[in-house]
Amino acid sequence: MSVDLHTHSNVSDGTEAPAEVIAAAAAAGLEGLALTDHDTTAGWDEAIAAARQHGVMLLPGMEITTLTENGISVHLLSYLHDPLHAGLSSAVAEARDGRMHRARRIAERLSVDFPLTWETVEQHVSTGATVGRPHLADALVGIGAVADRQEAFDHLLHAGSPYYVSQHNMHPTTAIELVRAAGGVPVLAHGMASARGRTVSAAQLEEMVDAGLAGVEVHHRDNPESGRTVLRALAARHDLLVTGSSDYHGTGKANLIGENTTDWDTVETLCGLATGIEPIRP
Known part of the structure; x- marks a missing residue:
């Protein structure tokens, strides 16, 4: 079993x-x-x-x-x-609140170079869900910036990226x-x-x-x-x-x-x- x-x-x-x-x-x-x-x-x-x-x-x-x-x-x-x-x-x-704050800051940084808004990100978050970088990745896929989640993490959301927020x-x-x-x-x-x-x-x-x-x-x-x-x-x-x-x-x-x-x-x-x-x- x-x-x-x-x-x-x-x-x-x-x-x-x-x-x-x-x-x-x-x-x-x-x-x-x-x-x-x-x-x-x-x-x-x-x-x-x-x-x-x-x-x-x-x-x-x-x-x-x-x-x-x-x-x-x-x-x-x-x-x-x-x-x-x-x-x-x-x-x-407290951790969930931190995730939300972090995601907003990453979205703000991405918005300088991509047509991404926080409202766009929210469209990929289920009601009451814990927000994380995968939702940002889905939003980036949605606006055509990347092909899929993996590409988003490989190029834009990884720890060494200028858009990254700890x-x-x-x-x-x-x-x-x-x-x-x-x-x-x-x-x-x-x-x-x-x-x-x-x-x-x-x-x-x-x-x-x-x-x-x-x-x-x-x-x-x-x-x-x-x-x-x-x-x-x-x-x-x-x-x-x-x-x-x-x-x-x-x-x-x-x-x-x-x-x-x-x-x-x-x-x-x-x-x-x-x-x-x-x-x-x-």
Whole structure:
């Protein structure tokens, strides 16, 4: 039995509604999945209803963007946390506000050279969705500045671009501690994805483990084999969960739902660590 523990809907930067993500998982023959939209739980209710309809196990989750003290972006997956926990809810609300402010500033910079307005960007953001660079990319595609999201990131939205604006985020250890306090299970997402930028050091990984990290996403298309080796060794030293996921975004990325999965025993162990909410079982 296989479960995809990292997917996105149009509540953040995916292209499909939460119910459509669940339907895609069922069509792909998956027994379960986690919906992990960026800094929000807004898609949970729709996903829960669809999971019950399709007979698919669902782990409601979230992907939290964090930043180390030396400016390295770290993504943390949180599973089965209490969505009403005051500390975590406040922190991710602040992160969403930061994303919105950052996106507006990037749009302002792009508007100097392209016929792009904030109203144009908003047309590509679903109601209540967490705004991010993918929405800016979609707007650039819409005005004909680039052919697709990938070209937008390759040429206009990457960290070295003159249009790029950095964003302040909470520290990874802070996020891990908040997820634990909310009864959730924190797992490092694509931690060695060197093609995305700088990755954390061995010392920083150990610091995250000390803060309560429960697992590492090893099987992800953006982790090179050398990085997977590092993560497997970390997991072996500290008895961490080892997961695999697609990071599915609908048509927003080439990633296919279920292209990497997590075995059932690991999923059940993960569920046993959570005290926030229960998974939705068929």
